[in-house]
Amino acid sequence: MTNVFTLVERFTFxxxxxxxxxxxxxxxxxxxxxxxxxxIMRNACRKDDSRGGIRQCANMMCGRWESFPREFAKCRRCRKAKYCGKECQSTAWSEGHRFWCSAKDNDEDGEHHHGHPGEGPSRSGDAATTLATRQAQHVASLHARAERRAERERSRQLAAERLAEQDGTARVPPNAMRSVVSNLSINPDATLAALNAPRLPPLGERDDAPVDEGIARTVIEDGTGDDMILG
Structure with missing residues (x-):
């Protein structure tokens, strides 16, 4: 019996x-x-619901049926034709499937994507593409996370500056203590005089006699010309 689909396939050339x-x-x-x-050729690849949803090999010279649903592999370009093996897939492509294989991009003269060697992208190529896509998504996620972290840090810094302005506190300029210390001056003569002055006796050894003002009074100059009197 003649397979009518073999004849119809010739009209797709x-x-x-x-x-x-x-x-x-x-x-x-x-x-x-x-x-x-x-x-007609694409409809010929439909599953037979009366036989449990199995499909026939799209190689019109083969005619083998699946023993269970989804046993055969689909054409990765049109997702319509199914083949029992790579040999039938290659034979069907060269015999005429390339003329009625309907890709999503409607590229009539482009290469088909069946997945067997020499006739389309391999599974390893798809795996590499998937891995590259995942890596790009991971890098984008890390970049977005860093941006959010930097934005939170800027918000906290801005809030702290606003709080400082509301409290009336001024930010201490850098090296402020160093500039204050550098402005202080010490008179070495006054310091030595204070160290060499006679010491007062302890409180328990004092009597009621008045203490000489020359001993009780010590002058320390702080560098500004003002005298401080102790005693």
């Missing part, structure tokens, strides 16, 4: 753009016939 642009373009079928032939 389309010449390349290079052949059509040549000086003697080959004869081609009307676009309407090519379109409806492609629709």
């Amino acid at each position: 389309r010449h390349s753009s290079a052949d059509l642009d040549s000086s003697t373009p080959p004869p081609s079928l009307p676009p309407e016939i090519q379109y409806w032939a492609g629709v």
